Amino acid sequence: xxxxxxxxxxxxxxxxxxxxLAMALWLMESLKRPxxxxxxxxxxxxxxxxxxxxxxxxxxxxxxxYEGLDQSAALYEWNYQRQLxxxxxxxxxxxxxxxxxxxxxxxxxxxxxxxxxRQDKPAVLLIxxxxxxxxxxxxxxxxxxxxxxxxxxxxxxxxATTIPRVIxxxxxxxxxxxxxxxxxxxxxVDYPDVDREARIILSRLPGIDTDLALQIANMVSLxxxxxxxxxxxxxxxxxxxxxxxxxxxxxxxxxxETVHETLMCLIKTAEDTARMTREVSDRLLGKVx
Numbered sequence: 001x002x003x004x005x006x007x008x009x010x011x012x013x014x015x016x017x018x019x020x021l022a023m024a025l026w027l028m029e030s031l032k033r034p035x036x037x038x039x040x041x042x043x044x045x046x047x048x049x050x051x052x053x054x055x056x057x058x059x060x061x062x063x064x065x066y067e068g069l070d071q072s073a074a075l076y077e078w079n080y081q082r083q084l085x086x087x088x089x090x091x092x093x094x095x096x097x098x099x100x101x102x103x104x105x106x107x108x109x110x111x112x113x114x115x116x117x118r119q120d121k122p123a124v125l126l127i128x129x130x131x132x133x134x135x136x137x138x139x140x141x142x143x144x145x146x147x148x149x150x151x152x153x154x155x156x157x158x159x160a161t162t163i164p165r166v167i168x169x170x171x172x173x174x175x176x177x178x179x180x181x182x183x184x185x186x187x188x189v190d191y192p193d194v195d196r197e198a199r200i201i202l203s204r205l206p207g208i209d210t211d212l213a214l215q216i217a218n219m220v221s222l223x224x225x226x227x228x229x230x231x232x233x234x235x236x237x238x239x240x241x242x243x244x245x246x247x248x249x250x251x252x253x254x255x256x257e258t259v260h261e262t263l264m265c266l267i268k269t270a271e272d273t274a275r276m277t278r279e280v281s282d283r284l285l286g287k288v289x
Contacts, residue, residue, distance in 0.1 A: 002026045015044075015051030016192070016199045024187035025052065034145050034166035036130075036181065039189035042233015045169040048189075049126035052165060059123040061164070063112040065133035071140060075150055076114045079107045103154035117148055117160035124165045130180075131170040138180055145183040192234065194221050200234060201241045208245045215252045215288050216241045219259075222284045223266060228275065232266035240265035256285055 003022035006029075010017050017025070025048070028035040037045040053060035063074055083102040090098045110118070116125035130138065144150055148160035168184060170176060192200060197217035201208060216237065224231040232240075243262050244252075252259050260281040267273050 009055045013054040034184045036168045036184035038170045049167045053124040061116045062126040116164045122162040127168045228272045
């Protein structure tokens with residue numbers, strides 16, 4: 001099955017996708033459509049793009065979105081200093097010729113979106129946390145996402161040299177437009193189940209004991225079910241696993257004090273720290289096989 005091939009490719013570079021995500025990535029490749037990944041922060045959406053670039057041995061080009069992001073930071077801008085120097089050097093020349101010269105490729109500074117469509121080898125374009133950008137910027141993306149081309153007034157329409165693999169991520173902080181969703185395939189990324197998270201730990205920390213990896217994944221899964229302000233993400237799980245392995249812990253129940261003291265790898269707010277008391281961690285440890 002094609003999704004199994006994708007899963008194998010990603011597993012080879014340390015990313016363990018579930019079956020649905022592997023299918024979404026295969027469809028993205030087959031249909032050459034952008035893929036919108038939604039899910040809680042920390043579930044591994046950004047890592048999908050990194051792993052995909054690694055698996056294809058190609059460049060990862062990342063556009064980090066934020067409120068106020070505009071075209072000059074995302075698409076291109078002109079090198080104004082060099083343009084001014086060129087104007088001074090050509091003083092007395094025909095004005096239209098000078099204007100044509102300074103608005104040429106020589107003075108064009110590529111930003112992530114333009115760079116992504118002008119690669120000789122298809123890149124992976126990560127438009128990260130698109131929900132943080134303004135709605136106006138989201139509308140600006142539509143031409144790129146549907147036609148893989150952009151418009152620069154001084155140069156005209158620039159069509160993609162190669163079609164990048166485009167992954168957009170959203171943490172759901174605001175609702176995205178229907179227009180953007182129509183241009184993308186969609187997949188919701190959830191926290192991995194215990195088995196998959198254990199395999200992620202083993203993939204990233206190959207020296208760790210298999211049984212310990214399963215215990216860690218089980219414990220993290222239980223912690224995520226607690227009433228916390230911020231549930232631990234996969235990166236936090238890996239930090240905790242590396243810490244416990246480094247302390248030569250073989251079984252979580254054998255050293256509940258160390259387990260509790262190192263939960264700071266997983267817990268990220270004062271409120272959650274207060275909730276995750278020793279009694280709570282002991283209770284959860286009692287459920288870990």
